[in-house]
Amino acid sequence: MISAPASIGAPVSAVDTPALLIDLDALERNIRRMQARVDGTKVRLRPHSKTHKSTAIAHMQIAAGAVGMCCQKVSEAEIMVDGGVRDVFISNEVVGDAKIERVAALACRAKVSVCIDHMDNARALAGAAQKFGATIHTLVELNVGANRCGVETAADVAVLAQAIAKRPPLRFAGIQAYQGAAQHVRAHAERRAAIEAAVAKVKEALAALERGGLACEVVAGAGTGSFEFEIMSSVYNELQVGSYVFMDADYRRNLDRDGKPVSEFDNALFILTTVMSSPVPQRAVVDAGLKALSVDSGMPRVVGHENVTYARASDEHGRLDIAEGGRPFGVGEKIRLVPGHCDPTVNLHDWFVGIRNGRVESLWPVSARGAVF
Amino acid sequence: MISAPASIGAPVSAVDTPALLIDLDALERNIRRMQARVDGTKVRLRPHSKTHKSTAIAHMQIAAGAVGMCCQKVSEAEIMVDGGVRDVFISNEVVGDAKIERVAALACRAKVSVCIDHMDNARALAGAAQKFGATIHTLVELNVGANRCGVETAADVAVLAQAIAKRPPLRFAGIQAYQGAAQHVRAHAERRAAIEAAVAKVKEALAALERGGLACEVVAGAGTGSFEFEIMSSVYNELQVGSYVFMDADYRRNLDRDGKPVSEFDNALFILTTVMSSPVPQRAVVDAGLKALSVDSGMPRVVGHENVTYARASDEHGRLDIAEGGRPFGVGEKIRLVPGHCDPTVNLHDWFVGIRNGRVESLWPVSARGAVF
Numbered sequence: 087m088i089s090a091p092a093s094i095g096a097p098v099s100a101v102d103t104p105a106l107l108i109d110l111d112a113l114e115r116n117i118r119r120m121q122a123r124v125d126g127t128k129v130r131l132r133p134h135s136k137t138h139k140s141t142a143i144a145h146m147q148i149a150a151g152a153v154g155m156c157c158q159k160v161s162e163a164e165i166m167v168d169g170g171v172r173d174v175f176i177s178n179e180v181v182g183d184a185k186i187e188r189v190a191a192l193a194c195r196a197k198v199s200v201c202i203d204h205m206d207n208a209r210a211l212a213g214a215a216q217k218f219g220a221t222i223h224t225l226v227e228l229n230v231g232a233n234r235c236g237v238e239t240a241a242d243v244a245v246l247a248q249a250i251a252k253r254p255p256l257r258f259a260g261i262q263a264y265q266g267a268a269q270h271v272r273a274h275a276e277r278r279a280a281i282e283a284a285v286a287k288v289k290e291a292l293a294a295l296e297r298g299g300l301a302c303e304v305v306a307g308a309g310t311g312s313f314e315f316e317i318m319s320s321v322y323n324e325l326q327v328g329s330y331v332f333m334d335a336d337y338r339r340n341l342d343r344d345g346k347p348v349s350e351f352d353n354a355l356f357i358l359t360t361v362m363s364s365p366v367p368q369r370a371v372v373d374a375g376l377k378a379l380s381v382d383s384g385m386p387r388v389v390g391h392e393n394v395t396y397a398r399a400s401d402e403h404g405r406l407d408i409a410e411g412g413r414p415f416g417v418g419e420k421i422r423l424v425p426g427h428c429d430p431t432v433n434l435h436d437w438f439v440g441i442r443n444g445r446v447e448s449l450w451p452v453s454a455r456g457a458v459f
Numbered sequence: 460m461i462s463a464p465a466s467i468g469a470p471v472s473a474v475d476t477p478a479l480l481i482d483l484d485a486l487e488r489n490i491r492r493m494q495a496r497v498d499g500t501k502v503r504l505r506p507h508s509k510t511h512k513s514t515a516i517a518h519m520q521i522a523a524g525a526v527g528m529c530c531q532k533v534s535e536a537e538i539m540v541d542g543g544v545r546d547v548f549i550s551n552e553v554v555g556d557a558k559i560e561r562v563a564a565l566a567c568r569a570k571v572s573v574c575i576d577h578m579d580n581a582r583a584l585a586g587a588a589q590k591f592g593a594t595i596h597t598l599v600e601l602n603v604g605a606n607r608c609g610v611e612t613a614a615d616v617a618v619l620a621q622a623i624a625k626r627p628p629l630r631f632a633g634i635q636a637y638q639g640a641a642q643h644v645r646a647h648a649e650r651r652a653a654i655e656a657a658v659a660k661v662k663e664a665l666a667a668l669e670r671g672g673l674a675c676e677v678v679a680g681a682g683t684g685s686f687e688f689e690i691m692s693s694v695y696n697e698l699q700v701g702s703y704v705f706m707d708a709d710y711r712r713n714l715d716r717d718g719k720p721v722s723e724f725d726n727a728l729f730i731l732t733t734v735m736s737s738p739v740p741q742r743a744v745v746d747a748g749l750k751a752l753s754v755d756s757g758m759p760r761v762v763g764h765e766n767v768t769y770a771r772a773s774d775e776h777g778r779l780d781i782a783e784g785g786r787p788f789g790v791g792e793k794i795r796l797v798p799g800h801c802d803p804t805v806n807l808h809d810w811f812v813g814i815r816n817g818r819v820e821s822l823w824p825v826s827a828r829g830a831v832f
Contacts, residue, residue, distance in 0.1 A: 238739065
């Protein structure tokens, strides 16, 4: 693990670069605002730790009212539990003997839920749970349009749920119905239509479970792009939103009902970067490239500079293009970037540098960085 | 740091996924072949550690004949020196007081070279070198077509070199002339033309230095896509190739002089991944997504399966599309991917799993993973 790029109390200008900055005021506002969306409703908030991979931020979300955390990998869930989170949902299929044994072991010391979309997987999980004397909560994943994992039909859900219910070390907990493909659809009406279609499919599955006499405690789903529709659905009762804590350049391209860029949550995450070369007035080169930010969802946005675009990322360089009217940069100047996609960007760093009023207030490790297993 | 995904001696089938596999036979062949290209010539090999970030692999390259290592970041150079490398060239501008002091400190215990493209930077480096009583070797970076860092003209090189020569704690060592934009140009003749243009510009700079009475010891550059032309140039005398040790899907798209995909080096790096869901015959989902492989240079290639493409990466999922004639996958099946771009893919992982004859032979940490400073 690389040493931290700053000291607590130092001015932001002294932070070494490239570094992952958190605007702590914005982070706290985002956490409060999302929690306020569900307070007083029947919907629970279970934020996704794959975004921040930080036990410190997880505990802020739980203190605000979240019921526990979502994780996407077994090793991520282990780190959250080791860090004091008591209720984790691995919103993903867990496949392979080594991982399944780790889930069963983890379920001895926390409430652990996982997704299932295949009968063989139910058998393997039940065997491991029995071996460890643990209960594993399971949600049957239903494909509601993301076309990734998940069974295809309501009848498939019912068959798998019945099979789970007959294996006592497993507990049938509900349905996972995340519509990942809806999250970055720009038009508000199209996102709503995608979630309405998902809701219709979930209702079919609920009816099939009811015909079989099975109660469905949890219907889980939603992301930062769609959660308002899941809240209104009267079907979903657990949100697994992640990106709202930080936001990113890509989510900002979504439009609200008035056709304006979404604005409910603030950008709380930035890459601080240094201009390392400024050879001609039209070009500057910064020290944050592919190993400091992820470009899978587009280039980062340059904060506070008109007519300047981050045009190209190579491994350790970013090229800024300065158009007519843009101010040239001095070598050594530090600037902020809003990453295109927050989750994989965070995963590149070892440290969050929390800032407030121009000073470093916290240094948090990215606890589950690299937790790919 | 995440625990290793395998035990030494275990069969490859027991490696947990996603994991970074090295075919050790292929790695050793690639190291031998590149060294053989320069043995008996006046060209030295200084491979780039930004590709593998591994002190173990650096020492294999040095044992084969490399004169030292290139690094791209100060923290990467520190890790190489701490790991026993005695001669490092940071092939990049080092900007900012904190980093410059670290370079000067490092130069007390190893031979350290850096790039310069600005007079202020020369002053700052000289000041730090004096403070630490160290000598810092410096190469003036010349823009030979990559349009990133580097001064623009031969006259600029001469002016900066003279300024360096007048500051004794700095030593003028030569010219950095890396043509990064040529590396992934597909046609052999176009890559050759790009390097010929770079060579012409370097010759102008050498003439300008000679007119000023300055000797130029090193002309450094070349990557895996172009090194054959720099070797033939009679101007370049130090190669900073990196990717040849592993190769990747993107470099394989380059064509040789016969118009065929380049074949001098073998794919030595793979992502081992598990099929975690196989919901319909046309689709399978693997456990390696954006946090296990970099897609900046295109999707990974699926090894050994006809009519199967890795079609889409989300954070922790990869979607395989199985076309007509492709065999469906079973849940739990493990397959290999060739990453699109090796350098940023390696940087996502904590461990290299070295394999030979179907068994795990070595577990090497990715020593400089996350060394972004």
